Amino acid sequence: MGSLLCGAGQTFTMPGGEDTVGPPPADGLVDHAGLGHRNPALVAKLREGIRQLRDDHGFQLYILLESVLVSGDPQLLASRLRRSWIPKGDGMVLVFEMDTRSLGIGQSFEQEADPTKAPAGQVPSYETNLILEKAKTNVNAASAELMLDTFASQVVDGYNGYFLRKNQPVSRDRSVKMGLIIVGGAAALALLGLMAALLVHRSDSRGGGRCFYFPDVQASERLGAPYGGGEVSSRRFGTGGRS
Secondary structure (H helix, E strand, C coil): CCEEECHHHCEEECCCCCCCECCCCCCCEEECCCHHHHCHHHHHHHHHHHHHHHHHHCCEEEEEEECCCCCCCHHHHHHHHHHHHCCCCCEEEEEEECCCCEEEEEECCCCCCCHHHCCCCCCCHHHHHHHHHHHHHCCCCCCHHHHHHHHHHHHHHHHHHHHHHHHCCCCHHHHHHHHHHHHHHHHHHHHHHHHHHHHHHHHHHHHHCCCCCCCCCCCCCECCECCCCCCCCCCCCCCCCCC
């Protein structure tokens, strides 16, 4: 079983081992790569972004930094940590392997069907995908530290933007516009229904549904033979003489 030991007795079980994972870090960051010694300003920035998302929006972001993983890969480890640390789906785990510049993203796909019961930090998966795509597009891969800095900053900014839009009250003008759109849509549907009814009525009036009834005719039996039996005489009428 491959595992990584960190401070405070925490154990992060690697893929292939048992599903026993220690508690998440209190400040959201685990620095096994020693980045805090080389670039303390970046580590402080990461911790501040983690704290701000948690305190302001209830979103749990965890970042695990490794020089090189002993076994497994960042993506598998990020997925496993996400399932253990964020069971309610209100956060994300990033595992960054500094030496190889490999990034694992443990994002949540669980969504509470009832919005009133969903955790405050739960984000729809399509919003998370948009944030991640933008972060990947704008990442600076000139160095491992720049890659980590730009990607994590884009993720923090993206989630901040989402929560600000979500919590922003609807303006009066927007409410009026939405009301007009709804009323206009209902009126258009009613007009379409009326036009369809008129077309059907017009088609019926042109004879599409007319029926013709013929009167009953009394036909007497001929020569007492109801089924056409017996002999029948014939006569010819014309201007010529008899043959």
